[in-house]
Amino acid sequence: MFRLPRFLTIVNFARNLSKMSTPPKRSTPSRIGTHNGTFHCDEVVACFMLQQLPEYENAEIFRSRDDKVLRETCDIIVDVGGEYDHEKKWYDHHQKPFQETLHSLHPEVSKDFDIRLSSAGLVYSHYGERVIQRILEKEHQKQLSARNLQLAFVQIYRNFISELDAIDNGVPMFEGGEPRYKISTHISARIGRLNPSWQEKDVDIEQRFKQAIEVAGKELVQNVLEVCCSWLAARDYVREALENAKSVYPSGEILLLSTFCPWKAHLADLEKEYNIEGVPKLVIFNDGQSWRVAGVPVTPSSFLGRKFLPSAWRGLRDDELSEKAGIKELVFVHHSGFIGGAKTREAALAMAKKSIEWPEEAE
Template sequence: MQSGFTFKEPITIGTHDGVFHADEALACYLLQKIPQLKNAKIIRTRDPNVLDKCTILVDVGDIYDPKRHRYDHHHRDFTHTLCSIRPEYPNKKIIKLSSAGLIYAHFGKEIISQILSNSKLTKGDFKLVYLHVYEDIVEELDGIDNGIKQCKAGTVFRIHTNVSNRVDKLNPYWNSSTAVNIQELFYKAMELVGKEFEEAVLYRANVWLPARHLVKESIEKRFDVHKTGEIIELANRCPWKEHLRTLEKELRIIGKIKFAIFQDCTGEWRVQGVPDGRNCRVLLRDDWKGFRHEELSKKSGILHCTFVHADGFIGGNLYRDGVLEMAKRSLNYHKKMKQQQQNKFKSKKLNDNREHLKKLNLSN
C-alpha cells in the first residue's frame, strides 16, 4: 500500500528543538518506516530558514499543508481529527490530531503494511487493525499533546507510566550538570515510542484479530451447539467478551447469547455467563453456587462437575458435555423462574382488580 508521494533526495525531516514530546518522536519514527524515508536525516531546530529547506516538517512551522508535507497542529485554526482526514472512521471526530496523529492519518496504512508485510489481511480486517492501533497508542498521544482531559470529572489518581510520561523523562533534567547529546536522547524517544507502536500493530493483527474471527465463528455456529442459539462454543480459549459485545452489535443480536463454553489451559471445560455491565445476563443455577466436585455433581445431577463460583458467573466440568448440560439446565431454570415471577405478577394484578371491583360493588 503506497502513499502516492515521492520525495527528492536528500530527504530531511524537520521538527523543533528543545524539549521533545512523544507525538513528534512517534511522527519521526513513523516517517522513517516508509522505505523511501528510512535514511532521512532528522533536523531539530526552530530556525525558519533551515526548516523551509526540509522535505517534511512535523510539529513545527504553524502550517498544515499535506501537499507541501507540512504537518503542524499548533496554529489556532487547526481543527482536524482522524475523521476529517479519514472519513471512513466517522466516530473519530472528538480528539484533535497532534503531529503523530497527522502522520498516522496520512501515512499509517502504508506504515502498517510495512510492519505486516508477511500478513495477508482482508480489506475489512486491515481497516479494523488501523482503527484499533490508532485507539491503542496514537489517540492517547493526540489527546495528551492537545491538553484534552481524559475524564470530565476529577481523577482519583494519575498515571505516570504512560508512554508520553516516559518520553518526557528522557529529556535532560533541569538541574543536571552533565553534558548530554539531546539528539541522541531524541533518538531514544523515537525508539521507545516506536517500539510501543509496532507492538500495538502486531498485537492487533496477530492476537486480537484471530480471537475476533474465532468468536465470530462461534456465533455463526451457535445453533449447532443449542437450538436456542443462546450458547456459544469457543474452539479455543481466547479473550472473547469484548469481541462478543462488538459482534453482537454488528450482527444486531444484542443480548441473545447467554453462555460461552470453552476448554481451559488444563484441558478441563468451563461455562461462563456473558457479562452485561457489572452483572451477567444469566447466571448458573442458584442452588449450585459455591459447591464443588462430588457434592456439586450430586446436587446438579450432572457427572464430573468441578465447581460453580459462589457468584454463579462461571463453573467447570471435566468434559464438554458436562458444561453444555450445566448451561442448558441453567437456561431452563432461569426461564422457569422468570415465568413463575410473571405468573405471580399477573395473579397479583388479577387479585388486585377483583378487590377493586368488590370495593366498588360494596360502595354502590
Template sequence: MAVDPASKKSKTEMKIGTHSGTFHADEALAVFMLKLLPRFKNSTVVRSRVPDVLEECDIIVDVSGKYDGTKHFDHHQREFVDTFSPEYKTKLSSAGLVFKHFGKEILSEQLNVPVEDASIPLLYEKVYAGMIEAIDGNDNGQSAYPDEIKPAYQTKAITLPGIVAGLNPNWNDDNNDEVLDSKFQVASALMGSVFVDIVKYYGKAWLPARDLVKDALEKCTEYDADGRIVVFDKFVSWKSHLYELEAELGIEGRSIYVLYSDGKGWRVQAVSLDPDSFKSRLPLPEPWRGVRDQALSDLTGIEGGVFVHASGFIGGNATREGALKMAQKALAMQ
C-alpha cells in the same frame, strides 16, 4: 561534468524535520512511524526551530504552524481542530496526523499485506483507538475522564508520555542540543517499539481471533435454539470482539454463556453486560454458586462438576459435554 557521489547522496537523502529542545511522546512517535515507510527508512532527523532549516526537509512534524497533509503536519495553530474522523472528539497531535495520512501504508508494511486488503481499514481504526488517540489526547490536554472525576492516585510517571517526558534532561543537567537530540532518539525508539508491538498484536492475534468469534457466533444455534451459547473448541481472546460482532450481526445482547477449554477442563463463562462491566447478563444459577466437585455434580445432576464461582460469573466442568449441559440447564432454570 561528473556528479560527485557524495553530492548526489545529499540531494536524494530524505529529511524529517521536527522541533528542537524539549521533546514529547507525539513527535517521538510521529518520526518513528514515518521511518517505518521505505521512502523515509534512512532519513535524517533534523531537529530545529529555524524555519529555513525546517523547510529544507521533505516532511515536517509538530512544528512550523502549518498543516497541509503533504509536507507540514503541525497541530499547534489556533485554528486547528482536526480529529481522526467525525466519530472522534479528540484533537489530533502530530502522531495522529501522521497516522491519519500514512497509517494504512504503515500497517501494510508492518504486516506484509497489500494496502488494499480488507483487513487494513479495520486495523487502521483499531490501532488509532487502541494507542494513537491516547497520545493525541494527552498532548492536547484532553482528559479521558470528565473534569469532576479526580484520580485516586498519580499515574503520570508510568504512562508513555510521562516516561518520554522523563527522558528529557533535568533542568540542572547538561541539556545542549547534542544531548537532547540523543535523548530524542531514545524516546522515539521507545514509542516506536510499543507501537510496533501493538500493530503486531492487532494484526496477528486480535484479527485472527475476530474471525473465530464471528464463526462461533454464527454456529450458536447448534447448541441452543435461541443462539445463547457460544462454544470455542480452543481458547481464543473473545471478549474484545463479541460485543462489536453482536452489533454487526444484529444480535446484540443474545450471547449468555461462552464455553472454552482452559487446557485441562472446560469453562462456562457468563457474558458481562458490556466489556467494562463486572455484572453478567445472566449469572449461573444461585444454588450452584460456591459449590465444587462432586457436590456440584450431585446438585446439578451433571457429571464432571469442578466449581461455580461465588458470584456466578464462571463455572467449570471436566468435559466439553458437561460444560455444555451446565450452560443449557442454567438457561432452562432462569
C-alpha cells in the same frame, strides 16, 4: 581579449543569482523536519512512523524552528510550521483553526474518536495503514487483508495513538462517567523524562532525541504485533463462535469457542456489527485443563452478567454439584454464579443449556 556580449553576461548573472536564492534540489536521503529544543512523544512517534515507510526509511531528521529553512530543505514536516496541508506534507496541529480528529479524517470510523489530533495522530491518520503493513513485513513477512487492516488501524489508534493525542492536547480523561481515552503505555511520560533535566549540563539533546525514537518505536512495534498477531486472531475466533451460535443452541444465546482467547471486548463489538446486542448469554471454552461456562458481562469490564448459573448450584463442587444439577462430570460453580467448570465439553454444554432454560431468578 574575448568578451561575452553584454546581454549574455546579464543572463548568466541572473542564473547565478537564482541558484543562490533557491536551495538546490537534494538527492537521497530525504529529510524529515520537526522542531528543536524539548521534544515530546507525539513528534517522536510521528518521526518513527515515517521512517518505517520506504520513502523515508533512510531520512535524516532535521530539528529546527526556522519555518523557512524547514520548508525549503525538508520533504515532510511534523509538529512545527503552523500549517496542516497533506498535499505539501506539512503536519502541524498547533494552529488555532486546526480541529481535526480521527473521525473527521476517517468518517468511516466511530464518532467516539473525537479527540483533537496531535502530530502523531495526524501522521497516523494519513500513513497508519501503510506503517502497520511495513512493520508486519519487517517482523513477520506478513500482510493483512483489507478488513483486518482497517480493524488493526482502529484498534492501534484506540490502544496507543489516542493516548498521545489526548495528553499532548491536554484533554481531560473524564467528562462524565466513561473515560474518553485509556492510558495503557505511559509512553508520553517516559519520553518526557529523556529530555535533559534542569540540572544536566552539556547534554547532547539530539542523541537523547534518537534514544526517544528507539524507545517509542519499540512500544509502537510491540503494539502493532500484539494487535495484528493476537488481537485479530482472537476476534476471528469470536466471530466464528458468533456465526455458529445457533448450531450450538437455537436461540443463539450460547457461544462455543473453538480455542480459548480473550473474548469479552470482541463479543461486545461484534454484537453491534451483527445487530444482536444482548443476545449471547453464556460462553463455553476450554482453559487448557477443563471446560468453562462463563456468563457474558453486561459490559466487557463489568462484574454483572446477563445470565448467571442457577443459584441452586452455586458454591457446590464435584459429585455434589453433579448430583444437584443432574449432569455428570461437573467440577464447580462459583459462589456468585458467573462461571462454572466441567471435565468435558459435553458436560459444559449440558450445564450451559440447562442454565439458559432455568427459570428466571431474582439476583
